Amino acid sequence: MDEELPGRWPARLRPDRLAALAFETPYLAGDVTAIADRLIEFRAALPWAKPHYPVRVNPAPAVISALGGLDMGFQAGSPAELKILMEQGVEASRVLLGNTVRSGPHLRSAFAAGVWRLAFESEHELRRIAEFAPGSCVYLQLSLGREAVRPIGADPDQACALLTKAAELGLVPYGLSVQLEEVADLAVVGQAMSDLTELGLGLAMLNLGSGFTDPPKAGVPASMVGIGTAIGEALDELLPYRPADLICEPGRYLVADSSVLVSTVLERYRRNGVDWLVLDAGIHQGLAGGWALPLTSSASSPTPALFSLAGPTADPDDVIAGAIGLPENIQPGDLVLFGALGAAYAQAARPRNLFV
Numbered sequence: 307m308d309e310e311l312p313g314r315w316p317a318r319l320r321p322d323r324l325a326a327l328a329f330e331t332p333y334l335a336g337d338v339t340a341i342a343d344r345l346i347e348f349r350a351a352l353p354w355a356k357p358h359y360p361v362r363v364n365p366a367p368a369v370i371s372a373l374g375g376l377d378m379g380f381q382a383g384s385p386a387e388l389k390i391l392m393e394q395g396v397e398a399s400r401v402l403l404g405n406t407v408r409s410g411p412h413l414r415s416a417f418a419a420g421v422w423r424l425a426f427e428s429e430h431e432l433r434r435i436a437e438f439a440p441g442s443c444v445y446l447q448l449s450l451g452r453e454a455v456r457p458i459g460a461d462p463d464q465a466c467a468l469l470t471k472a473a474e475l476g477l478v479p480y481g482l483s484v485q486l487e488e489v490a491d492l493a494v495v496g497q498a499m500s501d502l503t504e505l506g507l508g509l510a511m512l513n514l515g516s517g518f519t520d521p522p523k524a525g526v527p528a529s530m531v532g533i534g535t536a537i538g539e540a541l542d543e544l545l546p547y548r549p550a551d552l553i554c555e556p557g558r559y560l561v562a563d564s565s566v567l568v569s570t571v572l573e574r575y576r577r578n579g580v581d582w583l584v585l586d587a588g589i590h591q592g593l594a595g596g597w598a599l600p601l602t603s604s605a606s607s608p609t610p611a612l613f614s615l616a617g618p619t620a621d622p623d624d625v626i627a628g629a630i631g632l633p634e635n636i637q638p639g640d641l642v643l644f645g646a647l648g649a650a651y652a653q654a655a656r657p658r659n660l661f662v
Contacts, residue, residue: 312600332587363557481511565648588617592650
């Protein structure tokens with residue numbers, strides 16, 4: 307049966323095994339061993355990187371606990387995310403505070419917890435950090451001009467002024483952070499580092515962001531090994547030196563393939579020449595764009611038929627996908643499982659989650 311499953315489907319989340327659990331649907335089932343395997347792959351492909359997991363991608367306690375036990379760093383973007391990390395026993399020294407605009411109480415609580423590396427993008431935020439988290443190490447988020455909607459980060463030509471101001475305020479100019487989408491963008495980073503060096507400011511950290519997806523975007527190498535090699539060569543070619551801490555934030559790459567959404571067929575009918583299956587999960591449970599997700603079923607017929615899939619609401623937009631091949635004998639009560647949903651936790655999880 308293994309060969310019948312979609313590619314990269316977690317071996318421990320086979321339909322027959324999940325059906326035998328008789329767990330109330332819909333729920334998100336996850337396999338932490340799949341996450342560990344992906345981290346091993348990532349570290350082998352980018353041996354120079356220190357990976358930090360963005361908690362927002364999937365904050366499930368089982369995920370945090372598993373990664374915490376594998377010497378993983380973390381990036382927290384809110385007080386709630388930091389609280390999750392603390393509850394799972396993650397040391398504050400392993401946490402980056404990655405959002406660049408925070409309230410005073412947020413900074414104070416993070417500082418009290420022991421978080422010492424904080425992102426920023428403006429002088430106003432620097433002054434707030436100096437007041438509520440004095441002496442912290444700060445790293446500047448740079449904008450490379452590729453943001454589709456909201457620009458996040460300072461212009462690269464502001465790096466010298468802002469990191470100099472950080473030192474004047476009693477903070478430690480620690481590093482730079484970018485959302486790297488093309489290795490050529492490292493030339494901009496390299497110029498900023500060279501300018502800072504002329505001012506006597508050396509950096510201990512460069513954060514390359516979270517742009518590690520699977521499958522990769524067009525125009526980048528087709529494998530993580532290729533990506534790691536390309537970035538490593540660009541670091542040597544385009545930077546004046548390698549900071550001691552080269553950080554990456556793989557999120558979706560680690561967890562997307564680890565989880566499947568398990569749903570039950572509620573109804574089957576044929577209307578206007580189309581066979582429909584109504585499921586107890588839909589676009590409001592993380593299945594928007596379901597046509598692109600790998601899926602399988604607990605039904606056993608080897609003969610496929612085409613179905614349109616809908617969620618349980620009366621919302622006419624609650625249509626998951628059309629012309630999806632599933633066993634022709636599928637009936638109400640059978641399971642339909644959607645893969646690659648480990649990064650859709652907030653929508654798909656609801657109160658019930660199962661990690662194995």
